[in-house]
Amino acid sequence: MQLNLSNIEYTYPSTAEPALCAVTATFPRGWTGIVGDNGVGKTTLALVACGLLRPDAGTVSPPLFSAYCAQDAKEPPDNVVDFALAHDGLAVRLRRELAIEDDWPWRHVTLSGGQQKRLQVACALWAAPDVLAMDEPTNHVDASTRRAISDALSHFDGIGLLISHDRELLDTLCTQCLLISKGTVIMRPGGYSQASSQAFLERSSAVHARDEARKEKARIEREARRRREEASRAAGKRSLRGIDKHDADARRRVRVAVVTGKDGQAGRLSSRMAGRLEDAEARLAATRVEKRYEANVWLDAEPSRRKLLFRMGPCSIPLGDASLVVPALHIGNTDHIGLVGDNGSGKTTLVRRIVEGLAETTRFLYIPQEPDRIQERAALGALRNLPASQCGRILSVVAQLNSDPNRMLEGDAVSPGEMRKLMLALGIVERPQLVIMDEPTNHLDIESIEALERVLAVYPGALLLISHDAAMVEAVTNVVWRTRPVEGGYELVTG
Known part of the structure; x- marks a missing residue:
């Protein structure tokens, strides 16, 4: 079983720019991390995958039973009463793993944020969906709640989509990560650490390629400049202007150069260099490197003299x-x-x-x-x-x-x-x-x-x-x- 998204596009009615554009991805059984900056469309992608948003273009297949757990757990889950009354093995195990007390479903509004999140996760897992999307399940919770949620999610055997900035959780659960950045998506194997390491290596390679392209462009520019100067000097040599009309030897050498075409080689070589320069500029333009700011911000800071x-x-x-x-x-x-x-x-x-x-x-x-x-x-x-x-x-x-x-x-x-x-x-x-x-x-x-x-x-x-x-x-x-x-x-x- 796997979930396929093909060429998904979606634009919110109140915005001009699309939230998702030509997104294609495959989600097999197990957890896939969905990672990216705030506002790049992670939640939108999860809502489309779960059938809660209909894409403007593209397909989601096959149709599967899906559940989405929002980042905010203040609203009680739709199946909270059914979960409270259930005594099957899965319900009992989830209450034990997530330390859910029997009265929590009946006093949801009085629970802390961490307790509401535990109950939300339990109800979602008890529903046993084919596709489960978790949106920031460990945001604003403490260490013990994080561990309990991670352990509970690790037993889910369906297709899991995990939107999270919790690197430890992504590394523990995920077998692949979908990295979303500025309208592009890249699926990488492994948890976040492995995926980000691969991205770092690729960025380093891109930086090296960009630097080499810049050096090559500069070298060709120097060579082109030299060839243009040679062509200019050769053109001057082919001209009889400035040569005394009585200087027969000099005038004969110019005519021989024109007949043999040797002085014209510099001009032809200069023309070819222009083509090579265009190629070098095209290679440099095609080398894209994501901008990073890594200067020292603590320029004037220093430790106190008091120890x-x-x-x-x-x-x-x-x-x-x-x-x-x-x-x-x-x-x-x-x-x-x-x-x-x-x-x-x-x-x-x-x-x-x-x-x-x-x-x-x-x-x-x-x-x-x-x-x-x-x-x-x-x-x-x-x-x-x-x-x-x-x-x-x-x-x-x-x-x-x-x-x-x-x-x-x-x-x-x-x-x-x-x-x-x-x-x-x-x-x-x-x-x-x-x-x-x-x-x-x-x-x-x-x-x-x-x-x-x-x-x-x-x-x-x-x-x-x-x-x-x-x-x-x-x-x-x-x-x-x-x-x-x-x-x-x-x-x-x-x-």
């Missing part, structure tokens, strides 16, 4: 009816710390305590998980009030973080992911000694996450990163603080 930026003795931080037990903590001037743990375990509360305890002389940048409207308006206002030179620097950083700088200057609002990028870019020019980011990968596509990783990994100062993204934590931090449940609440482990 220790923060110190706190052992304490217990209240968390409603529970508490977080914290050992003695310190943050060095070059430490890159990852703070990980389940939602509700006090990570953000701890970070706020750290921010309050920083010395007034410490230059720090704190970007919260969900900036409020006041912070968003302040960031946009700061950008628009900057001098042209500083504004250009900010927008350059935004471009390196895989966003269109022009969108930052349009209107009064940007997406949550782009707002974090703007806040980081604005903070960079202040040369912070400590950067604190709370769940920075929320709302970001994979290219943006990897761009953010490149920026944070080379930051010379101290970094405190709260994240459920295991790959990012591994890539940019060298110390991990972890919250874990204990009797009466949670404790922080730093070793």
Whole structure:
């Protein structure tokens, strides 16, 4: 069994540009990752594949029983009551694997986001569709929920379409990945790591081919210039102008050259060089390389001269009816710390305590998980009030973080992911000694996450990163603080 999409085209009624154009792909049994920047048509493709959108052109075959799980799980699944009343083996196993309590289906509105997502996944798997499309199933959930969802999805034996920026999930589940970029789709074997490695090798080859094409074009241009100069000198030699009419020998040599045609060879060779130059220019134009911004954004940043930026003795931080037990903590001037743990375990509360305890002389940048409207308006206002030179620097950083700088200057609002990028870019020019980011990968596509990783990994100062993204934590931090449940609440482990 496989699902075939052939020359699919789709344009939303309210837009001029097509969301999908001439997309052809084959999806066999197992999970296929659908990867690409925000807005390139990933969700549209999944909706077409599941029969929820009818394409303007192209075919989806054969007709199969399909289910689509939206990124937002706030609406209860259509079959939630049937699942709640079911006691077959699959329903029992899904409740156990996803830790779903018996009363969850009856109080869906009171569940947390992670609990709603678990219930959504369970209902979709219990329906046993031929085709199951999961749209960002691990977005905004903690590590334990991610693991539970991954384990449950791994047992699905139909055709799975996985839209995700969770690289660990893509590597665990997928046997192939469909990479969507600027209107083109490429199917690559393996999980995301294998697919992106192949894309990197191909880009490197394209860069090498482009550089070689440029060198060849420059060499031919030099040779063509030399031939034109030779042809010009030869033309001058064939002319009798400037030769004394009494200089019989010189006039005879010119006539011999014209008769033998030797001086005309330079002109013919010059003409042929023009053709070779056109070929070289065509080869260079055909060598396409995706633009990447990889300059150093931390040009003026340096670690604090103080070796220790923060110190706190052992304490217990209240968390409603529970508490977080914290050992003695310190943050060095070059430490890159990852703070990980389940939602509700006090990570953000701890970070706020750290921010309050920083010395007034410490230059720090704190970007919260969900900036409020006041912070968003302040960031946009700061950008628009900057001098042209500083504004250009900010927008350059935004471009390196895989966003269109022009969108930052349009209107009064940007997406949550782009707002974090703007806040980081604005903070960079202040040369912070400590950067604190709370769940920075929320709302970001994979290219943006990897761009953010490149920026944070080379930051010379101290970094405190709260994240459920295991790959990012591994890539940019060298110390991990972890919250874990204990009797009466949670404790922080730093070793």
